[in-house]
Amino acid sequence: MKTKLKNRFRHGLAMTIPALALATALAGCATAPPKSDTADYQAYQQLNDPLEPTNRVFFKVNNTLDRYVMKPVAEGYVHITTQGIRNHVGDFASNIDEPARMLNFMAEGYPRDAGTSLVRFLVNSTVGIGGIFDPASALGYPETDTDFGLTLASWGVPPGPYLYLPAFGPSGVRDVWTYPFDWFATPMEAAPASAALSDFGYSETGIHLINTRAGLLSTIDQINATALDPYATFRSLYRQSRASQLQQIQQRDTRTWPDWYHQPAK
Known part of the structure; x- marks a missing residue:
């Protein structure tokens, strides 16, 4: 068992460390223009x-x-599936996270x-048949997203x-650390190692990527067709999305214990 866990840990590092190493190396090569060059320095900032x-x-x-x-x-996937099926695939992937x-x-x-x-994971993994359905939202526990970058x-x-x-x-130098942390925090990494579980993990990741790409078909096509500089547009949208996610979390009044949890005595 220990050998299997070590092998799986090494496999996880093999998947995530290259991205981190590349990000760190590239960031180290970045050189800001001198402050005396006002225009270039402001553009850099x-x-x-x-x-x-x-x-x-x-x-x-x-x-x-x-x-x-x-x-x-992704286009073939959309052709052979309904929107309802794609929604359930998205719910399943979200439950794993x-x-x-x-x-x-x-x-x-x-x-x-x-x-x-925690409640969402327990309810959707059982009543929701592994997360294919989302009864937790109907019970008053809506999904709220976050990750290690946030x-x-x-x-x-x-x-x-x-x-x-x-x-x-x-991504970014800060957000790139989301990949290893959130990957190791999935239930499949906590479960006993097995070949079947590894195959399931690969399949789930592949289907999730295809399902996500399918949901962005029209959006990406529109950006590529209308944007003067698609690279700059995607960069701007990514930053706006991350800033919006962080703002939504910070503005929520949730720094209190859940109603069902007995709050420790002060």
Whole structure:
């Protein structure tokens, strides 16, 4: 058992460490223009994309892979499935992420949201048949998203330079740490190792990627067709999305214990 766990741990590192190493190396190569060059320095501060030439190369590589692989597969997937099926696939994938959300909410200081994530996982994993259905929302426990990048943001860690990583897509020096933490926090990593579980994990990840890409078909097509600079548009949308997610979490009054939890005596 220990050998299997070690092998799975090494496999997880093999999947996530390259992205982290690449992000760190690229960030270390970033050099800000001198403050004496006012115009260039202000532009650098506003864009926070000192690695733009390298990022654009990876953007083109990902676009090529998407055009010839991911998009055709996603279009075929949409053709053979209904919207209802795709919604259930999304619910299933989201349920697997609930334990990671719970841990992140606790680290952010939001025990009420952490309790909601715990209830959602327990209810949807049982009554919802593994998360295919979402009865927890109907019971008053709606989904609230977070990740380790947002946890770091709540601790005051700055976003750092913008990164566009091969296969992973838009990210940043802070957000890139979401991948290893949230990956290791999934239920499949906590369960006993087995070949069947590994195969299931690969299948779930692949289907989730296809399902997510299918939901973005029209949006990405519209951006590619109308944006003067798709790279800059995706960069702006990513940053706006992350800022909005962080703001939504910070504005919620959830720094209290859930109603069903006996609050410790002060």
